[in-house]
Amino acid sequence: MKENNNVYNSVLQLIGSTPLIKLNKITEGFKGDFYAKVEAFNPGHSSKDRIALHIIEEAERQGILKPNDTIIETTSGNTGFSLAMVSIIKGYKCILAVSSKSSPDKIDMLKSMGAKVYVCPAHVKADDPRSYYEVAKRLHSETKGSIYINQYFNKLNIDAHYKTTGPEIWKQTEGQLTHLVACGGTGGTISGISKYLKEQNPDIKVIGVDAYGSVIKKFHETGEFDEKEIYPYRIEGLGKNLIPSSMDFDVIDKFVKVTDSDSAHTAREISQTEGLFIGYTSGAAMQALKQLNEEEEFNEGDKVVVVFPDHGSRYMSKIYNDKWMEDQGFLDKDPVISSNIEYI
Numbered sequence: 001m002k003e004n005n006n007v008y009n010s011v012l013q014l015i016g017s018t019p020l021i022k023l024n025k026i027t028e029g030f031k032g033d034f035y036a037k038v039e040a041f042n043p044g045h046s047s048k049d050r051i052a053l054h055i056i057e058e059a060e061r062q063g064i065l066k067p068n069d070t071i072i073e074t075t076s077g078n079t080g081f082s083l084a085m086v087s088i089i090k091g092y093k094c095i096l097a098v099s100s101k102s103s104p105d106k107i108d109m110l111k112s113m114g115a116k117v118y119v120c121p122a123h124v125k126a127d128d129p130r131s132y133y134e135v136a137k138r139l140h141s142e143t144k145g146s147i148y149i150n151q152y153f154n155k156l157n158i159d160a161h162y163k164t165t166g167p168e169i170w171k172q173t174e175g176q177l178t179h180l181v182a183c184g185g186t187g188g189t190i191s192g193i194s195k196y197l198k199e200q201n202p203d204i205k206v207i208g209v210d211a212y213g214s215v216i217k218k219f220h221e222t223g224e225f226d227e228k229e230i231y232p233y234r235i236e237g238l239g240k241n242l243i244p245s246s247m248d249f250d251v252i253d254k255f256v257k258v259t260d261s262d263s264a265h266t267a268r269e270i271s272q273t274e275g276l277f278i279g280y281t282s283g284a285a286m287q288a289l290k291q292l293n294e295e296e297e298f299n300e301g302d303k304v305v306v307v308f309p310d311h312g313s314r315y316m317s318k319i320y321n322d323k324w325m326e327d328q329g330f331l332d333k334d335p336v337i338s339s340n341i342e343y344i
C-alpha cells in the first residue's frame with residue numbers, strides 16, 4: 001500500500017513533521033505574530049520521540065545494538081515513553097529510572113509500553129547513589145548488552161533536533177522567523193533548533209525558558225554554578241540542578257525564568273483560548289512569551305515560534321486537577337476550569 005495514502009509500515013514513520021499552529025487569542029494585543037510548534041502531534045505525544053529514534057538508530061548504524069539488547073535511561077517520563085515505544089517496534093528491552101516528581105499517569109504509561117521502571121527520589125543531589133542518574137549508571141554496568149542513552153550528556157540529543165525540528169521550523173516559516181522561544185531541560189531541543197536556525201540566519205534571537213529553582217539561567221549569565229539557585233519546584237522537564245553538556249549555551253541568547261503557578265495557569269489558559277491541550281512546560285513556554293511581550297521584546301512584524309513539548313493528558317493528576325492545584329497553593333488566582341462542572 002502507498003505511504004502517501006496515509007498508510008505506514010510502523011508508528012515510527014509518524015515521528016516528526018509536527019504542525020506549526022498560529023496562536024490567535026492568547027496573544028491578543030501582543031506585537032508580532034506567534035506560532036506554536038506542537039510536539040504533542042508526535043505518536044508518543046512529545047518531542048522526545050525524535051531523540052529516542054535518532055539515538056537508537058545511530059547506535060544501530062554504529063553496530064552497538066543487537067536484537068534483544070537493553071535500552072537504559074533516566075527520564076522525567078517523556079523520553080522513557082518514546083524509548084519504550086521505539087524499543088517495542090525494534091525488539092529491544094527498555095529499563096527506565098524516573099524521578100519521584102513524575103506524575104503517576106506518566107509512570108503507568110511507561111509500564112503500559114512494556115518498560116521496567118525504577119522510581120528514584122527527586123530531591124537528592126545528582127551524585128547521590130539513589131538519584132536517577134546513579135541508579136541508571138548502576139543498572140547499565142550490571143546489564144550485559146545494554147546501552148545508556150544519557151540524554152543530558154549525549155550530543156546526539158542536539159543532533160536529533162538539528163536534523164529534524166530546526167529544518168522543519170525554517171521551512172514552515174519560509175525562513176521568516178525572528179525569534180525562537182523554547183524550554184531548556186537537557187537543552188537538546190533549544191540547542192539543536194537554534195544551531196540550525198542560526199546557520200541559516202544568525203540574526204534570529206533564541207530565548208530559553210528556565211524554572212525558579214534551576215541553575216541554568218545564572219550559569220548562562222555568569223558561567224558560575226551557583227548551588228544557592230537550587231531548590232525544589234514542580235514543573236517536570238524544565239531547568240536542572242546540574243549543567244547538561246547537551247545544552248549548547250553559545251547558541252542561546254538569553255533565558256527567562258517562570259514560576260510553577262504562572263506556568264500551570266497559562267497551560268490551562270492555552271486550552272481555553274487556542275483549543276490545544278498541552279503539558280506543563282508548554283504552559284511555561286507560553287508564560288515566558290507573555291513576560292517577554294511585557295518587557296517589549298517583540299515588535300510589529302516579528303514572527304515568533306514557541307515550542308510546546310508535550311500533551312496535556314500526561315498532567316491529569318497535576319495541573320488539570322483542581323485538588324492538586326489547591327494543594328500547591330496555586331488557586332489564589334481565579335481557576336480557569338473548576339467552575340465548569342455542575343453535578344445534577
Ligand code: PMP
Nearest residue numbers: 184185186187188189237281309
Ligand atoms: N518539556 C518536557 C515535558 C520535557 O520532558 C522536557 C525534557 N526534559 C523538556 C520540555 C525540555 O526539552 P529538552 O530536554 O530538549 O531541553
